[in-house]
Amino acid sequence: MKGLINILHSDRSLQLGVIIISVICLFSILGPLLSPYHYNTQNLSESFQRPSWSHPLGTDFFGRDLLTRLMYGGRITLTVAFSATLFAVIIGTIVGLASGFIGGWLDRILMRLVDILLGFPKLFVILLLVGMGYTSLGLVVTFLALFSWMEIARIVRSDVWVAKEQLYVKSAEALGLRRRRIIFRHILPNITGPLIVSTVLLISSLILIESSLSFLGLGVQPPNASWGTILNEGRVDPVGAWWISVFSGIIIVTCVIGFNLIGDGLRNILDPKTGKKT
Amino acid sequence: MQFNSPPLLEVKDLCISYRKGGISSSIKGPVCAVKGVSFSVKPGETYAIVGESGSGKTSIAMSVIGFLRPLTGTIFFMNKNIWELDRSGLRRLRSNIQPVFQNSGASLNPRMSAGKIISEAFHAIVDEHEKEKALIDLLRSVGLDREILRRFPHELSGGQKQRLNIARALALKPRLIILDEPLSSQDLSTRAQLIHLLSSFKKAYLLSYILISHNLSLVRLISDRIAIMKQGVFIEEGATEQIINNPSNNYTKVLIEASNIKNVKTG
Ligand SMILES: Nc1ncnc2c1ncn2[C@@H]1O[C@H](COP(=O)(O)OP(=O)(O)OP(=O)(O)O)[C@@H](O)[C@H]1O
Ligand SMILES: [Mg+2]
Numbered sequence: 001m002k003g004l005i006n007i008l009h010s011d012r013s014l015q016l017g018v019i020i021i022s023v024i025c026l027f028s029i030l031g032p033l034l035s036p037y038h039y040n041t042q043n044l045s046e047s048f049q050r051p052s053w054s055h056p057l058g059t060d061f062f063g064r065d066l067l068t069r070l071m072y073g074g075r076i077t078l079t080v081a082f083s084a085t086l087f088a089v090i091i092g093t094i095v096g097l098a099s100g101f102i103g104g105w106l107d108r109i110l111m112r113l114v115d116i117l118l119g120f121p122k123l124f125v126i127l128l129l130v131g132m133g134y135t136s137l138g139l140v141v142t143f144l145a146l147f148s149w150m151e152i153a154r155i156v157r158s159d160v161w162v163a164k165e166q167l168y169v170k171s172a173e174a175l176g177l178r179r180r181r182i183i184f185r186h187i188l189p190n191i192t193g194p195l196i197v198s199t200v201l202l203i204s205s206l207i208l209i210e211s212s213l214s215f216l217g218l219g220v221q222p223p224n225a226s227w228g229t230i231l232n233e234g235r236v237d238p239v240g241a242w243w244i245s246v247f248s249g250i251i252i253v254t255c256v257i258g259f260n261l262i263g264d265g266l267r268n269i270l271d272p273k274t275g276k277k278t
Numbered sequence: 279m280q281f282n283s284p285p286l287l288e289v290k291d292l293c294i295s296y297r298k299g300g301i302s303s304s305i306k307g308p309v310c311a312v313k314g315v316s317f318s319v320k321p322g323e324t325y326a327i328v329g330e331s332g333s334g335k336t337s338i339a340m341s342v343i344g345f346l347r348p349l350t351g352t353i354f355f356m357n358k359n360i361w362e363l364d365r366s367g368l369r370r371l372r373s374n375i376q377p378v379f380q381n382s383g384a385s386l387n388p389r390m391s392a393g394k395i396i397s398e399a400f401h402a403i404v405d406e407h408e409k410e411k412a413l414i415d416l417l418r419s420v421g422l423d424r425e426i427l428r429r430f431p432h433e434l435s436g437g438q439k440q441r442l443n444i445a446r447a448l449a450l451k452p453r454l455i456i457l458d459e460p461l462s463s464q465d466l467s468t469r470a471q472l473i474h475l476l477s478s479f480k481k482a483y484l485l486s487y488i489l490i491s492h493n494l495s496l497v498r499l500i501s502d503r504i505a506i507m508k509q510g511v512f513i514e515e516g517a518t519e520q521i522i523n524n525p526s527n528n529y530t531k532v533l534i535e536a537s538n539i540k541n542v543k544t545g
Contacts, residue, residue, distance in 0.1 A: 167385040171443070174343055175399050175450065176372040185398075189389040 007269060014265025020258030024251070028074030037065035039072035040223050048241045058243040060233055066244060069230055070251055076226040077255075080141055080219075081206040087145035088206075089152055089199050093188075096156025101164055101183055111157070114150045122147045123209060130218040140219055144206055155198050159191035166190075193270030197263050204259035211252050227252045284357075285318035286453055286486050287342065292316070292351035294337045310349065311337045313510040319454065324480065324487040326497040326518075328533065329507030335490045339456045342488070343377050344368050356453065373402070376447035380459035382439035386431035392442055393427030399449035412449075420445040420475060437468035444472070448479060454486045461496065473499055494537040498522055506530045 008015055032039065046063035049055050057066040099110040126143045134143070163169060164187060172186045207227075213219030214228025222229070227248050234245030294312035312334040319325045327335050340346035342353055344360050353360050360371060379385045386395055396413060403409045417424060420441045431439060440460065447455050457476070461469045477500050479485055491497045497504060498518050505515040506527065514527040525531050 167379050167381060168387040170343075170345060171377065171379070171385050171446065172387070172398070173345070174372055174375070174377050175401065175446070176369045177398065177401060178369075185390070186387050190387070 011265040011268050013261040014269065017258045017261030017263075017265055020254060021262060024074060024255050024258065025078065028071055028078055031071030032068065032075070035065065035068040035071065037068040039064065039069045039225065048237070051243055057247045058241070060230075060241070060244055061236055066230070066247060069225055070227065070248060073225045073227045073230050073248075074251070074255075076137075076220055076224055077207060077210055077214075077228070077252075080137065080144070080210045080226065081203050084141045084144035084148065084206050084210075085199060085203045087141070088148040088202060089195070091145065092149035092152025093156050093195065095149065095153040097160055097183055097188070099153065100157040100160025101179070101187065107157075110153070114153055117147065118150050120147065123212060126209070126213065127216070127218060130213060135218065135221050137220065137224070140210070140213065144209060148202060148206065152195070152198055152202065155194055156191065159194055160187055163187045163190050193266075197267045197270060200259055200263040200266060204256045204263070207252065207256055207259070227255075283321055285354075286321045286323075286356065287319040287488075288352075288354040289318065289338075289342065290316045290352045290354075292338065292341060292353065293349040294334065294341055294346060295349045311510055312341075312348075315351075315507075315510075315512050317505055317512065317515065319486050319488060321453070321486055322480070322484045323503065324489055324501045326489040326491065326501035326504045327507055328491055328494055328497055328504055330492060333507045334510045335507060336458055339377065339458050339488065339490055343375055343456060344372065373450040374453045375456065376450065376452040376454075377456045377458065378440070378443050378447050378460045380462055382436055382443050382463060383431060385443050386439060388431055390430070391427065392429050392431070392434065395431075395442065396427070396445055396449065399446045402450065416445050416449055419479075420448070421471070437464055437472070440464060440468075440472060441475075444475065448483075451483065452485070454488065456488045456490070458490045459492070460489075462491070462493070469496070476500060494522070494533050506533065 008018060041064065043059075043063035046055070046059050047061055049059040049063070051058045055065050055067070057070065059065055060069070095110050095114070099107045126140075126147060129143055130140065169182060169186050172182050210219055210226060211228035211231065214226045215232045217229075217232060220226040220229055230248040231245060231252065234241065234248060236244075238245050292312055292315040293310050295310045297309055315334075315338060317325065327338065329335055337346060341348045342355070342360075347361060355371065355375060358367075358371060360368060363371060386392075390398075396416070397409060400409045400412055403412060414424065417427075422438065422441050422445065426434060426438060426442075431442075434442065440463075444460075460476075461472055464472065473496070476487065480487065480500075487500075489497055489501055494504075501518050503516065504518050504521045505512045506521070506529065507513070508529055514521065514525065514530050521530065522534060525534060
């Protein structure tokens with residue numbers, strides 16, 4: 001715990017990013033519980049209200065409180081981004097470890113697969129799949145993960161490549177330890193730095209992709225709403241009801257910036273060339 | 279020493295190249311780091327390989343431990359050709375050959391405590407009680423305090439790190455330990471202590487050592503035979519006293535001059 005606080009203090013952008021993301025997470029998790037409104041109950045008599053005391057960020061066409069909707073949308077957006085990232089990191093790490101440690105033909109096949117998948121325009125392919133009607137939340141998460149693990153795999157592979165030549169790995173091999181032990185006890189713990197950084201950056205890029213999908217009406221479907229969905233609802237009257245696009249845009253951008261700040265901060269701290277971590 | 283017994287390790291015509299195929303290698307032939315090296319090590323013997331930097335000493339060590347596949351030549355250890363074993367065969371054989379590298383810090387996993395590092399070496403012992411006892415005995419024998427077990431490698435001194443490396447190498451009761459410049463990053467008093475330690479183990483366990491060094495005066499203290507290496511080949515090999523007192527090769531004479539053995543008796 002003390003170590004964690006020290007790490008936080010050692011980098012300004014990390015500090016700022018953590019504050020931003022904590023606020024957004026609290027806002028999304030607790031907000032809907034505290035709000036007097038329901039995110040999806042319509043009240044047409046309050047349609048398109050400007051920001052006011054009773055509706056701090058105004059209301060949308062159906063008279064729903066925008067603040068409540070954004071807090072609720074945060075849950076969806078963050079859940080989608082976090083779970084897709086989790087799956088992508090698991091797949092990417094396994095592929096990277098196998099490719100880097102075992103090498104040979106397995107490495108060649110896996111890296112060819114990575115090249116091929118990286119050749120696809122990610123957003124376009126996901127759009128196509130979702131456009132074909134595969135729109136459930138679970139499927140969106142799956143598609144995002146399936147097209148995001150490759151960068152992770154590459155990073156892990158090249159780090160493993162370096163780590164497995166280290167003398168402590170050679171010493172462990174000389175003891176006759178099993179491969180699994182060498183990979184998970186000696187290699188993986190020593191490559192977590194770059195992995196954590198790319199994980200955080202992946203979260204932010206998936207938030208953007210999920211928002212784009214939902215903005216196009218292809219991601220999260222009503223009655224669920226993500227930030228992208230809400231941004232899209234602002235298109236009905238972007239000038240008259242500016243607050244919808246503006247506030248949903250602001251929160252998406254802030255969240256992406258927050259994760260990028262954390263990623264950059266962690267990179268400064270964890271990078272074996274410039275920093276030291278105990 | 280059992281000089282009449284069959285060799286523990288027998289290396290024949292070893293050639294090691296770092297080039298892997300490619301067009302240029304087929305035209306000019308591979309560039310070899312080690313060329314036609316043969317030697318054998320008997321049980322209980324300390325065999326030293328001495329040579330300047332880049333002469334190929336570490337490359338030989340890496341091939342003998344099974345990390346670097348030689349281009350040609352054979353390496354027989356305990357009557358098995360180690361480069362013809364499958365992965366599990368090599369893994370079983372490995373516990374009998376242990377390395378101690380020059381860079382004591384780099385040989386220890388920075389994310390593992392000393393205790394973890396050393397107890398991992400006892401992976402063959404299942405019984406926790408027995409393991410604990412073996413560990414304590416081993417620590418005492420290399421002169422390490424129990425208290426360091428909680429520490430991480432960066433919290434240990436250079437000498438402590440190298441003692442830990444030696445302890446790890448000894449844990450599996452190997453037949454052969456390859457010491458690749460084990461003392462060159464240590465200060466003089468630590469060197470003396472570690473040399474003493476190494477020779478005591480040799481007697482206690484009938485261990486063989488391959489001692490790699492560029493320092494003749496250090497090597498002569500504990501080795502039975504010495505090979506002089508230059509640019510990938512052995513240029514002279516013989517019993518320690520013969521090499522020191524009666525070298526036949528000019529390069530060996532230069533090395534002896536340089537190491538001041540004649541003047542300083544104990545190196
Ligand atoms: N990984 C490698 N890739 C390519 N060439 C290498 C590699 N390792 C060593 N070499 C080359 O092989 C030759 C022998 O190197 P080696 O490390 O065996 O020498 P050494 O006798 O151990 O030297 P030192 O005393 O400096 O440790 C050198 O010319 C070196 O440049
Ligand atoms: Mg060397």
